[in-house]
Amino acid sequence: MPELVTLTIDDREVQVPKGTGLVETAMGAGIEIPVFCYEPRLGPAVGACRMCLVEIEGMPKLQAGCTMTAQDGLVVRTAATSDKAAQGQNATLEFLLLNHPLDCPVCDKGGECPLQDLTFRYGPGTTRMVFPKRTFDKPIPISPTIALDRERCILCYRCTRFSEGVAEDHQLVPRNRGAQTLITTFEEEPYRAPFSGNVIELCPVGALTSTQYRFEARPWEIQNVPTVCTMCPVGCNVTVTTREGKVKRILSRNHPEVDQGWLCDKGRFAFSHLRAEDRVTQPLRRVRRRGFATISWEEALDETERVLRGAGGRIVTALSGSETIEHAYGLAKLLRTGLGAHSAVLPEETDVAIDAFRLPLSAIRGAELIVVVGDDPVAERAPVVDLWLKLARRGGAEVVTIGAAGSVLTAPGSAAQTCRELAGSGSELGRRLRESERAILIWSSPGGHGGAEIAALAGELGFAGKPGSGAFHLPATPNGRGVADAWAAASDDEGPNPEPIAVLVVSGDEAASDPHVRALAERAETVIAIVMFERVALGWADLVLPGTSYLERDGTAMNLEGRLQRLRRAAIPPVADELSWLSQLAARFGVDVSPYPAPVFEELAGTVYGGLTLGELGERAALAERAQIPAPAPDPDTEPARPSDGHYLNLLPYRPLFAGAAVERVPELQFQRPAAEVELSWDDAQRRGISSGDEVLVRSNGTSATLRARLNRRLLPGVVRIADEHARDLHATVEVTKP
Amino acid sequence: MYDEIQEIKAQYPRTRSAVLPALRIAQQRYGWLTPDALREVADALDETPAFCQSVASFYDMFHLAPVGRRLVEVCTNISCALVGAQQVLEAFEQELGIRAGETTDDGQVTLRALECAGGCGWGTVVAVDHRYREPVRPEDVPAIVQEVRDGG
Amino acid sequence: MAASEIVLAGAADRDLTQIDAYREVGGYATLDRARGMGPQAVLDELLTADIKGRGGAGFPMGRKASFIPKPGQNPNPTYLTVNADESEPGTFKDREIMLRVPHRLIEGCLITAHAIGSRNVFIYIRGEYLREFEIIRAALEQAHGAGLMGDVTIVLHRGAGAYICGEETALLESLEGERGQPRTKPPFPAIAGLYASPTLINNVETIATVPAIVEHGGAWYADQGTEGSRGTRVFSLSGNVRRGGNYELELGTTLRDLIYHHGGGLPGSRRIKAIIPGGSSVPVLTADDIDTPLTFEAMADKGTFLGSGAVIVIDDRCCMVQLGLRVAQFYMHESCGKCTPCREGTRWMVQILRKIEDGRAEQAELDLLLDVCDRILGKCLCPLGDAAAMPIASYVDKFRAEFQAHIDAGGCPYKGESSLERVFAPVDQHTHHPTVEVPA
């Protein structure tokens, strides 16, 4: 229990734990200390803007309230009871407004702008500034997603502090000194970093605005819907702003255990895929080899029914892992109980054993030792987790990454072996993990066995008995666990894998884009695809049923922590919702599927989630207690890549964060997608006379790609990294040469 | 340059402390901090070019635009100004045919005014490539310019 | 005079940049003695000496050093940082110390490091000081060669042109490789300074005084000067005087003595109009104050500060509005841009002063100028804002008639004859970015 202190603010006595920020202390007592630069998530207060000046008894000068903490006996006066403090705030506002344009009527921030509000409350009524204001070219794009209006900037440095101290991308920086200071990137290059969009939300004025949102809406015309992003397995809590039913922007909704109020740019900016020009809005039937004809819903349901009935149970279902739990359950119930079709390609699995080591993501911040195993950068798989790791590191935690580009270098594909070694008695790091009370393990590598591996390791290290230690598996899909749960809940029966496949049902654009699913489709007589985008299905699907986006759905999803979260429909889909037609279709097979998510959830929650109801999830869902599950035995036969012989290099493909059908349809996000690059270690590049930026030929048995070289001093020699979209046909070992 | 910067890094408990010396080395090599020079420094320090540029732009001695091979600076802060710094500056402007802040057409000499150089008792202080001449009077200027032009 | 020299002692007739010469005048002997004493004993001498910091703020050095946690009280290493960033207009004493008695500075560093249990010393030297850098570097090599360093390393770190880096926390930021923007205090550097570790920061002159204090004892040192201002100071004399330069004098010497006796008075038949007693940041004095003793307390009585000990003499040819404008331009140029009042206020001051000087200002703008100063004063993150506001307000206060004359006559009463006429300030010339507009 922290010590309580008593202080007086504006003659009111307040009691708070010692060390509470003065701004928060005052707020708790209903007293405002206005701020601009202060934002505790950006690190220690910097006291730059001087908006928060308060008078403290016994101190001759005004103090920056934001830099102070509650101490016993402190007597504080804000502008409400101190003329001196009021004069200080008035002075700060006058200074801030000196060079600030009066363009509120055309500013996106107008109506939700702290500067506007505070000026109204504390500011000078008239201006005494008669000189020309500072002028700049404006607005300038600092990236395709963010516009900067330097004239509006009040130099609070929130944005640059975010870039430097939270995202640690060091790309958005202040340049020059004094009154000439401005916010910029290097040589006008775009601010290209996974979390760039957060600066829009951080900016307390209209200096940094979203290019997507510019002139799109006014605060009194909008509606805000609280939901959850399911573009990746983190499940950040978001607010979706809509106007006239259209999504206009996505803001963070700060779940302190999940996202701390940060979003990645995919979650923030990808929503315009809802309006993609190839969005499927009607059922389609294949005509000719590469074409579709629109058909009516009635025809579509008839056709689907006919095809499914004719399959004689020889049906395989491929799921994306981005469905809501309810969609997946509806589909599963139809296919499994209605048609006995138990064969499915499920998303990358997360073993339930991990639930014995469950922690909220926010526990990472408090850890002292964190070990990340695997070859995938955390930011590509579960972006916000990377911010938690950075926060932990800044707070003094030791973060060890073990992989082909880690702080400890291992051969690609060695994650399982690494776990084995850490569990062994010879490992020093393993010993420290075992001894720590606050240690965290994270699996960040492809392959469904990761959850079991990391859980097995956590078990070996004795984490089960330590509430401060835990393990995370970063799965490949946003709701893989929920979808697997739903599939399992629908039936206990099993069936053989059908051969040949009569019907392949592909649920979602991610599954439809998966090369393995495509390979299955080659072998299927008929393919039914439920997708949002026509081009994804073009040329191989026989019947296309329109899909919806997570922003158009009600339902639930389970994130990588194992937290069930509630999605709320923010936009009305231009097509029938999956559950509604699934319900109709199921009825034709005598299967009862409700068209509404709540009863569907209730039904399946009865079996798998202990009778939880949707209402209990709330706006910021809680994390369930740790489960008591015995740790699984590790999978014995995983094998890392053989070390490179120097000539041939091991190819390490990775799936970039900015990839996938939705991202491909957002013009503003194209710059974030990985360039056609091959990352080489310093040694390998030197040996081949390759420098960064050179064009090189990457070849493997019969296939080749011309890519630009990028040197990565952290990469294990003998390994090359290529984004999977640029590594398509290459094999596991490649040659890299200068043409 | 990479290796040289690694050595400097070793002097400090945190490598970022080497940024000013590293930028100085790069500027010496390239004359000014070209985008490529900044990229090189960034690589050697494991920082971003944006960071390096941000730091460089804070300090007056780093050039983020091309400058002449020689740098002539005249202190015009109050102590020097009281004893005729403006006349000295103008003598340089006349002699070099450029205004303060500019570089001669042949790219040889950049002239600028400087804040207090720390030679106030012996004003006017003129620094040629950071070597102080003090005191300088307007009549000394032609000889200094000649010397600079001759490479002295 | 020579008899009272402590910091510069012996340098008049010898080249003390050479270690042998320095040893001949007793150099480095005190280091040996100090190392034989316990750290606390050395600290006690500094406390007894009651020497106030020579960098500007005048905080007692011994007390500051005592704030440094003792070994075992803080897990982090302790740092000593010497402030050799001397950039306050009018000040050039540290430069002279480094040029002429570099070994005294080094010896001071080593003794002080011993006193506070530090093994890492950084000397942050102003970037423009090239020769001084070379001399200190050479002296350091000699000290190394002579095996004097013990387990202490001294890193000579060069600045790169930013006045604000003289402010101690900005200096630390700069030394850590950041833009040199001051930090909020607390925490104070003594607790969390360089690399978040306990750090003692002192001015060159302060540190260069340490050997003498330890050699002769704190009591001996405290005997000199006045009760509130012990010892000597190296005063930098400049402006309209015959013999500008540095004079190390006992504290308590009067301005008259410094200016007329040592500085030879004003050239020609000029009369003193104003005296800046402690660097450009401090409020101005007038000719009537000529008998004020150079002490912290006497200056405080006059509403000003001894500051960095830089005395600037201004004769009757100088237009005070031009002086104000030039000083304001300096602070605008050097404002780091972190906090609002300083960044915006200094620019506004320049704009208003320019308008007054040009004779375009209205009556209300004179009051506006004072109000802007008032709105900066005491509201900034670091003292730079005050350093801009205080002197300008004092110029208006003490020479209001002259400001008024500009407004009444619609122009400068000096009609082009002022010594600061047209003076060009760096803020008007350089920018790293083409789209930034500088003030009209």
Ligand SMILES: Cc1cc2nc3c(=O)[nH]c(=O)nc-3n(C[C@H](O)[C@H](O)[C@H](O)COP(=O)(O)O)c2cc1C
């Ligand atoms: C804007 C500003 C500039 C300063 N410049 C210097 C300087 O150039 N040299 C210096 O020693 N102290 C300077 N100081 C004072 C330092 O902050 C600090 O007080 C001093 O270095 C402490 O050393 P001392 O106690 O030995 O005087 C400056 C302070 C401010 C606010």
Ligand code: SF4
């Ligand atoms: S752009 Fe916005 S967040 Fe960044 S410094 Fe300016 S006002 Fe602050």
Ligand code: FES
């Ligand atoms: S909020 Fe306190 S200084 Fe900005």
